[in-house]
Amino acid sequence: xxxxxxxxxxxxxxxxxxxxxxxxxxxxxxxxxxxxxxxxxxxxxxxxxxxxxxxxxxxxxxxxxxxxxxxxxxxxxxxxxxxxxxxxxxxxxxxxxxxxxxxxxxxxxxxxxxxxxxxxxxxxxxxxxxxxxxxxxxxxxxxxxxxxxxxxxxxxxxxxxxxxxxxxxxxxxxxxxxxxxxxxxxxxxxxxxxxxxxxxxxxxxxxxxxxxxxxxxxxxxxxxxxxxxxxxxxxxxxxxxxxxxxxxxxxxxxxxxxxxxxxxxxxxxxxxxxxxxxxxxxxxxxxxxxxxxxxxxxxxxxxxxxxxxxxxxxxxxxxxxxxxxxxxxxxxxxxxxxxxxxx
Numbered sequence: 315x316x317x318x319x320x321x322x323x324x325x326x327x328x329x330x331x332x333x334x335x336x337x338x339x340x341x342x343x344x345x346x347x348x349x350x351x352x353x354x355x356x357x358x359x360x361x362x363x364x365x366x367x368x369x370x371x372x373x374x375x376x377x378x379x380x381x382x383x384x385x386x387x388x389x390x391x392x393x394x395x396x397x398x399x400x401x402x403x404x405x406x407x408x409x410x411x412x413x414x415x416x417x418x419x420x421x422x423x424x425x426x427x428x429x430x431x432x433x434x435x436x437x438x439x440x441x442x443x444x445x446x447x448x449x450x451x452x453x454x455x456x457x458x459x460x461x462x463x464x465x466x467x468x469x470x471x472x473x474x475x476x477x478x479x480x481x482x483x484x485x486x487x488x489x490x491x492x493x494x495x496x497x498x499x500x501x502x503x504x505x506x507x508x509x510x511x512x513x514x515x516x517x518x519x520x521x522x523x524x525x526x527x528x529x530x531x532x533x534x535x536x537x538x539x540x541x542x543x544x545x546x547x548x549x550x551x552x553x554x555x556x557x558x559x560x561x562x563x564x565x566x567x568x569x570x571x572x573x574x575x576x577x578x579x580x581x582x583x584x585x586x587x588x589x590x591x592x593x594x595x596x597x598x599x600x601x602x603x604x605x606x607x608x609x610x611x612x613x614x615x616x617x618x619x620x621x622x623x624x625x626x627x628x629x630x631x632x633x634x635x636x637x638x639x640x641x642x643x644x645x646x647x648x649x650x651x652x653x654x655x656x657x
Contacts, residue, residue, distance in 0.1 A: 355405040355412075360398055360436075361567045368396060368410055371567075382409040397433040398565050398577055399523065418468040420525055423586035431588045434565065435525040435577050440470040442519075442576075444528035444537065447487060448480040453529075454490055454636055455643040459585050460527055461499065462598045466590065471499055472518060476533040478503045478510065493637050497601065506536050516541050519570065525577040527585075538578050542570045546578065592645055599641045602633055617642055 358370040358377070367378045382405070385395050396402070396413055403412040418438055421431040441464035445452050457473060464471040473494050481487050494501050502518065504511035519541065526534040535546045565579045587595075596603050596616070606614060608623025616624035616638075627633045 355403045358402055358404055359567070360396060360400040360402055360410075362565065363394065363396055363398055368402075370402060370404055370410065372404060377404070377408065379404055379408050379410050382411045385410065385413070394433065397436040398567050399436040399438055399525075401437060420463055420467050420469065420527065421588045422463065423588045434527065434579055437523065438469055438525045438577070439522040440464075440472050440518075440524050441467075442472050442474055442515075442524050442526045444474045444476060444526055444532045444534045446477040446480075446529075446532040447475060448477060448482075450529050450531050452487070452490065454493075455640040456529070456585060457494075458598075458640045459587055459644060461494075462587060462590065462595075463585075465598070472524075473499060473501045474504055474511075474515065474537070475501065476504045476506065476537070479505045479507060489634060490636060493601075493634055504533075504537070506533055506540060509540070512537075512540055519574055519576060521573045523575040523577075525579060527579050530580075535578055538568065538576060542568050542576065544568060587644070595641070595645055599637070602627075602638060602641055605633065615645070617645065 356372050358372040361369045361371050361376060363369075367380060370377050370379050381396065396410065397419065400416065401414040402410045403414075405411040416436045419436045420434045420438060420441055422434065423431065441460060443457055443460040443464075445457055452475065461471045461473075473491075475487075475491065491501050491503075500518065502511045502514050504515060506512075515537065526538060528534055538544060539546055565577055568576050568578065570576060590598075592615070596606070602616065602624050605623040605627040606616070608626065609616070609619070610621035611619055614622055614624070616622050624633070624638070628635055628638045
């Protein structure tokens with residue numbers, strides 16, 4: 315995993331992060347030898363979750379299970395106590411009796427109950443953030459929210475720009491992509507029609523568990539079909555709204571080979587950050603934050619205060635205005651695809 319400590323001034327030092335990375339690597343390598351659960355049963359991994367059942371991989375067999383009553387009653391800040399990718403213990407009655415501690419998770423704020431987190435995937439190595447040049451259009455603020463959530467959830471972000479053949483304003487696209495490349499976040503340009511970038515993406519997924527995330531219609535399912543050889547249904551773009559149809563209705567863990575897995579997720583209409591304060595948000599924009607030393611006020615939000623070093627850097631062209639606009643959009647919660655309410 316890459317070192318994203320420049321985003322995480324609120325977390326441990328770089329040396330400590332290296333230690334944590336090594337510990338995580340060993341956990342992944344030796345996951346089957348984890349401490350025995352206090353609950354007896356067979357250990358498996360959750361492949362899919364619905365309102366009626368949980369599908370668990372038990373020794374290569376997909377087994378429908380239910381949740382033990384005590385888990386249903388367990389109080390948590392999460393919408394569901396179980397998520398795709400969880401390692402669980404299934405008892406002799408076919409009930410999920412225990413859920414192992416996660417080493418990573420991708421979560422967003424639940425749309426209806428905003429004090430709860432909706433965990434999209436657990437125990438994943440990288441978040442593949444799929445966007446498209448057009449149909450639907452690329453949204454930097456959405457990419458940034460996924461990047462923040464990935465890093466906060468102890469996963470590596472990977473940005474995929476699909477439908478590269480539809481690019482008309484190449485200068486604007488290059489500016490956007492250079493932002494992430496300068497932040498050492500890998501970017502792969504892809505075209506599903508001529509297979510451009512597919513081998514590079516396949517190599518980036520080798521030996522890892524990945525979760526595909528992004529808007530409807532950006533091509534997540536098509537990419538998985540190309541990588542995994544599956545034949546999942548894909549949808550078309552609605553011409554009036556230029557947004558995709560939710561063809562993928564339920565997330566599923568897909569095995570690519572013995573060491574590689576991926577999760578296709580339903581396209582999202584909103585992705586609100588979970589458990590990130592406005593004060594913490596600025597730390598994830600380190601390219602902006604480096605100019606905050608020139609701000610007159612220590613607690614400057616970089617949005618309206620006089621003598622703001624960040625806004626001055628934007629005016630002087632030292633910081634991309636696209637990047638700054640993304641920061642303001644997320645902070646103020648005025649993105650049409652993100653009704654984000656800070657608490």
